[in-house]
Amino acid sequence: GQPQLHYRDQALYLEDRRLSDLAREHGTPLYVYSQASMLQALAAYQRGFAGRRVQICYAMKANSSLAVLQLFAQHGCGFDIVSGGELERVMAAGGDPAKVIFSGVGKTRAEMRQALEAGIGCFNVESEAELEVLSEVAQSMGLRAPISIRVNPNVDAKTHPYISTGLKGNKFGIAHERTLDTYRRAAQLPGLRVVGIDCHIGSQITEETPYLDAMDRLLDLVQAIEAAGIAIHHIDFGGGLGIDYNGDTPPAADALWSSLLAKLDARGYGDRLLMIEPGRSLVGNAGVCLTQVLYLKPGEQKNFCVVDAAMNDLPRPAMYQAYHAIVPLDAAAKAPEQVYDVVGPICESGDWLGKDRSLAVAAGDMLAVLSTGAYCSSMGSTYNTRARPAEVLVDGAQAHLIRAREGISDIFRCERLIPPKS
Numbered sequence: 001g002q003p004q005l006h007y008r009d010q011a012l013y014l015e016d017r018r019l020s021d022l023a024r025e026h027g028t029p030l031y032v033y034s035q036a037s038m039l040q041a042l043a044a045y046q047r048g049f050a051g052r053r054v055q056i057c058y059a060m061k062a063n064s065s066l067a068v069l070q071l072f073a074q075h076g077c078g079f080d081i082v083s084g085g086e087l088e089r090v091m092a093a094g095g096d097p098a099k100v101i102f103s104g105v106g107k108t109r110a111e112m113r114q115a116l117e118a119g120i121g122c123f124n125v126e127s128e129a130e131l132e133v134l135s136e137v138a139q140s141m142g143l144r145a146p147i148s149i150r151v152n153p154n155v156d157a158k159t160h161p162y163i164s165t166g167l168k169g170n171k172f173g174i175a176h177e178r179t180l181d182t183y184r185r186a187a188q189l190p191g192l193r194v195v196g197i198d199c200h201i202g203s204q205i206t207e208e209t210p211y212l213d214a215m216d217r218l219l220d221l222v223q224a225i226e227a228a229g230i231a232i233h234h235i236d237f238g239g240g241l242g243i244d245y246n247g248d249t250p251p252a253a254d255a256l257w258s259s260l261l262a263k264l265d266a267r268g269y270g271d272r273l274l275m276i277e278p279g280r281s282l283v284g285n286a287g288v289c290l291t292q293v294l295y296l297k298p299g300e301q302k303n304f305c306v307v308d309a310a311m312n313d314l315p316r317p318a319m320y321q322a323y324h325a326i327v328p329l330d331a332a333a334k335a336p337e338q339v340y341d342v343v344g345p346i347c348e349s350g351d352w353l354g355k356d357r358s359l360a361v362a363a364g365d366m367l368a369v370l371s372t373g374a375y376c377s378s379m380g381s382t383y384n385t386r387a388r389p390a391e392v393l394v395d396g397a398q399a400h401l402i403r404a405r406e407g408i409s410d411i412f413r414c415e416r417l418i419p420p421k422s
């Protein structure tokens with residue numbers, strides 16, 4: 001569940017702010033995040049790594065709001081980025097480019113140049129072709145690009161197929177068997193400097209075993225690469241730790257890392273600089289999405305609860321059939337309890353936020369969609385020309401507007417009409 005979310009006198013609060021007040025003040029749909037929850041989640045990792053050399057690189061794709069990045073930067077985090085745009089966000093939020101690592105299978109030359117100019121910490125290279133291009137780009141700038149190779153350890157993270165990334169037959173990383181040859185090639189290229197090794201096996205992982213297996217396979221590779229005379233200064237173990245959406249029981253970050261560190265120590269790699277790229281586990285359970293009930297629509301087969309948030313604002317249910325709990329902001333409401341599909345106003349049958357939910361609601365009531373701090377706002381779109389929601393960060397009794405509600409003219413600002421025929 002969400003650590004800072006609770007009812008007080010039947011009203012839902014995030015930290016010390018009553019959510020219905022925020023909904024009234026800022027309108028709906030509205031994302032609200034708890035700063036304390038984010039820092040608590042970060043602290044769990046920091047506890048797990050106490051006394052170790054580690055760089056936590058927040059995978060900012062999970063939630064890339066500038067204020068969220070600013071918060072993590074102020075608490076020592078670096079960032080895992082996957083585009084030049086994300087790098088610009090890091091800089092705008094006051095992040096340190098030296099603590100940035102750049103992942104992704106499709107980095108362009110322009111993005112490589114931009115990242116080299118900024119002086120990022122490491123490129124996580126995902127293919128042999130990318131290795132050659134990066135070397136060329138860096139050499140043309142008179143530089144050597146710091147690199148890790150992302151290896152695909154071929155372990156099953158036992159998660160949704162769309163978000164599992166560590167198995168053969170998916171587009172990420174370099175196959176285990178090709179790794180040593182690829183490192184040999186990297187070490188020869190004039191524009192590169194090998195600094196580490198990287199892996200990431202998937203997302204919303206709720207078991208410890210795939211991590212332990214991946215670590216074993218990764219350390220086998222470190223051993224082989226170093227035996228070939230190529231030093232591996234850091235080990236980047238990716239992200240992927242799951243959160244509790246619906247009774248899920250992922251290991252706690254500190255518990256997971258005490259097992260992983262025990263393995264590193266046992267194999268003699270306990271002194272290496274470690275890097276991790278957590279996203280969801282830092283922010284997922286820090287956020288809620290507030291939405292208002294527009295209409296109740298009873299039916300023969302289904303009752304629908306039509307709300308003002310939709311798949312453009314919160315795409316995870318439509319994209320992955322993901323479960324997000326939905327609860328009322330006012331638990332004292334007196335409407336009769338019914339089973340509803342909670343749906344948005346978008347003209348698609350896939351536009352739903354929750355199916356078969358028991359709710360005691362009436363039109364005008366406010367609901368909170370829970371565990372929406374990660375991959376919700378950041379995956380939003382303006383489909384159906386719906387403006388992006390506002391976002392608020394709560395810190396105790398304080399609430400900061402960190403994103404103003406978008407205007408419709410913002411949406412079509414870059415569009416042009418066809419000029420009149422002359």
Ligand code: LLP
Pocket residue numbers: 059062080103104163200202203204238239240241277278279280281316320374375
């Ligand atoms: N590192 C790399 C290279 C990644 O590709 C990802 C996520 C992460 C780190 C962070 O993983 P996390 O700790 O957040 O699990 N949109 C999907 C999740 C996509 C994950 C993409 N990669 C969802 O809503 O479930």
